[in-house]
Amino acid sequence: MANTVDKYFDLVDQNQQKFIETLREVVEIPSVSSDASKRGEVVRMGEWLQARWEQLGAQCKRIDPGKQILEGEELDLPPVILGQYGNDANKKTVLVYGHYDVQPALLEEDPFTLVEMDDGRLVGRGSTDDKGPILGWLLCVETHKQAGLDFPVNLKFCFEGMEESGSEGLDAIIIDQADKWFKGTDVVCISDNYWLGKNKPCLTHGLRGVSYFHLEVEGPGADLHSGVFGGTVHEPMVDLVHLLSKLVDTNGRIQIPGIYDQVMPVTDEEELTYENLEFSHVALATDLKHDVIIHAEERDTLKHRWRYPTLSIHGVEGAFYSPGDKTVIPAKVKGKFSLRTVPNMEPKRVAELVTAFLEKEFAKLGSKNRMRVIETHGGRWWYSSPNHPNFVAGARATELVYGVKPDLTREGGSIPVTLTFEENLNVNVLLLPMGAADDGAHSINEKIDRRNYIQGIKLLGAYLHEVAVTDMTA
Template sequence: MAPQLEPFFQKVDDLSGSFIDRLRKAVAIPSISAQDENRPDVFKMGQFLASELEALGAEVEQRPLGKQPGKEHLDLPPVILARYGNDKNKRTILVYGHYDVQPALKEDGWATEPFDLTVDAQGRMFGRGSTDDKGPVLGWLNVIEAHKKAGVEFPVNLLCCFEGMEEYGSEGLEDLIQAEGKKFFKDADAVCISDNYWLGTEKPCLTYGLRGCNYYSISISGPAQDLHSGVFGGSAHEPMTDLVNVLSKLVDVQGNIMIPGLMDLVAPVTEEEKSLYGDISYSMENLHESLGSETSIHPTKERTLMARWRYPSLSIHGVEGAYSAPGAKTVIPAKVIGKFSIRTVPNMESEQVSKLVFDYIKAEFAKLNSKNTMNVWLQHDGKWWVSSPKHWNFTAASKAVTQVFGVEPDMTREGGSIPVTLSFEQATGKNVLLLPMGSSTDAAHSVNEKLDKRNYIEGTKLLGAYLHYVSEEPINA
């Protein structure tokens, strides 16, 4: 056991009641970034964090980000930048989190008031933002407080970057990260983000990869206006007919992407990589439980996780411009836009992917011999991210998990994207670790969001232990 951890752990247990109170106060502030009327609450939550950090002895700045683009009557909430400790002999660790939350109304189906933290007999703490991401953010504050009150020397210099617009596209954050890469963040030796989830409910994980996402639109247009299908059906080319034809050529029902050359861009699986999957605590039952159905494609856990984490996938999201309401309408839509996206993985470069997509769709449309007009374009892209799970930032975190939970963490990736991860990596040039606090059943973004008391209190211990291990982990590890 690393020195100093026992008194720190003991103090976290002693303070657990006040740590839950801190979370209760934070949950009570409905800091919903997507709703204009709650903007003052987002500011209030930023002030709450700033005050708590100052009370703990951190230097805090509430960095304004200006007006909200497209909603200029609203000020963007500030990024809370904080520094705790400034000792040249210690490593500096940059941590990120967000203090805004998703909307929530009791009427949506919550069993309890969403902004009133409610702890049940099993220690489940229900409340909007409990797990996403107020619990993890407060975890860092709890770590500072427990060290102070236990009289344990803080092992690192801590830099905090807490934003208030994450649930609304992190407006303004990217520019700040890039601008501060060589300024406020310049001392950072490594980065740690706690804003994702364990793969299951029992075993912690460290996350070393994320898929990227290229989002495409295909528009097909013909007549100048929507047509009556009685009057024109059979005599004019229908854009919707063309579109379902093109969309049906993108991916097969078993999930195989049918765009020639695309799979050639995917990095081959190494034996070493393969060996990581067998031990991961996950089962087909876990998948079926989260799907709410048994409509899985692959027969095994390993193939399922690889399909989710390290292979690309293509999903068709919908059609804009066609009839989408309940009931029946006999319209021939004049212009329809199909939307699909490709989740990307190493070594798929966005430009290469787009070229293959565009060439293929143009060729398939040409084969149709339609007189309609087709366009295809990239709506947005975000790059995949993969880090080395052998970096000292990860090995330190792994030791911390083993220390606190008595088990080695699963090394996982995620199928989705967390764009800020890549931003921090690019701006600082340092390794980024994703160290989740919550579990797979926490229902972030959904009704009855919760954080288990165990995940919060042991998770606070984990964040503290991580700082100790990362302060002394050999760079060559």
């Protein structure tokens, strides 16, 4: 294996600029899934991927998930592209997932032109999320084929065009194809997250779930003039602000009784994963532009990011928010908040506790307004042992490419498809990130560093070679 991998690494180094030009080509496709006017571009990006894989000899299958209403228009959802490269019964089969859609961006950024900066940053929308990583799998196969190197595994892939807009239709496809297209999968690998810091690679073995709520308070039949009705009616906004203030304290402690009862205790195995991580409060405060960190110890900050539930208040709908002064009493307002959930919290129980608490607090007000709690989303958390052979293979590949043992991390965010694959295919899932913590996915001037992109292509290939020689039943 060593000679093959070394030759692969050398070829990746030789083709660096060509690989950057390929990234430039796909960044130029403005595949924004949340913009109805860009739906054709999202489809074009999916078709680009399918055509490029078929040129390599991969067998591909396009599945159209259905339709959606977006901006008042009925649109076809972008295709899910399934594929398989290789079908050798003597080799393991690895399934990889990624998405080819991107977040919207301000046009003044010139977001859909990849700019190579002097410091090595490759700046462009989708460069790190997730076009760089999905290209990594493609370029890995291309490099092996062009060099005549034996590809170590059978590779299946699943690429979607709606991840940035809720992955509409994907779960149903995975469930339907579990014993069809995905049959025979040994392990799954996803490269759609980031290092904990800027310099040291990591493997990710946990994600938080997310439960999202709308809290509606409704009173009179129309907005009212505060000079006429102030002090004479129960105001919905006053009730809403009071209720929102009861949910969480200023130190991030959720105030809903029973919400922490389901949280998995900290284990000795878990405590070890917090040692020697590339994480510091100094760097975090610098990134935040102001030190607003709650916790004194870095370990506690990470625990509250990864393994404890949190509640965040996101906004209010229906209230006056434009510049200037307006003395209106809104008739109906809606507060929006979410809980990030962790092992072993169940979304149904979380919703029950949230609803019961808010109903009790509202009753205390004696208000004649009407209150309603609506759960709009209840995605589950995901957790895997970093000692699984799939993670061992990932760790060995990381050491081979970067010369260091990777950090073992969990993330505060959510990638719901991770759990969908694990539960329906009954296989282990590894999150193997390519990008760094400062890539700025979803934000202005999203980037991936040249180093991360090129070394990441090496990493994905090394991982496949390590899987090939690892006993996944251990």
